[in-house]
Amino acid sequence: MGLIIKANCTLCNFSKQFSYGGDMMNHFIWNGVPAIHKNTGEFIVENYIMREELKDKLNFYTEPQIFLGEKEEFGLQHGDIMLNRKWNKCPAYKEFSLDFVRRGFWD
Numbered sequence: 520m521g522l523i524i525k526a527n528c529t530l531c532n533f534s535k536q537f538s539y540g541g542d543m544m545n546h547f548i549w550n551g552v553p554a555i556h557k558n559t560g561e562f563i564v565e566n567y568i569m570r571e572e573l574k575d576k577l578n579f580y581t582e583p584q585i586f587l588g589e590k591e592e593f594g595l596q597h598g599d600i601m602l603n604r605k606w607n608k609c610p611a612y613k614e615f616s617l618d619f620v621r622r623g624f625w626d
């Protein structure tokens with residue numbers, strides 16, 4: 520089961536809702552985790568299973584350079600992946616002002 524997450528910036532009007540994780544049927548082939556594209560700066564949700572292939576292009580929000588402070592012990596968890604709820608990097612202004620808020624589940 521995945522989570523519906525809303526990304527909200529506390530400094531600008533950037534806001535995006537996305538599906539995090541995978542569902543029961545395909546979680547071995549798709550595990551959606553938000554990331555910033557290194558060249559375009561775009562906020563995208565990509566397949567974390569492919570992270571080795573994607574690491575030259577993307578910074579996933581699991582990587583310490585795109586959130587501030589320590590990894591939260593009780594962040595937004597999917598399997599062994601953890602997203603911090605606060606102080607994630609905003610793709611628009613590059614400030615650490617992006618919150619991830621859980622809106623619901625999907626499966």
Ligand SMILES: [Zn+2]
Pocket residue numbers: 528529530531532533609610611612613614616
């Ligand atoms: Zn912002």
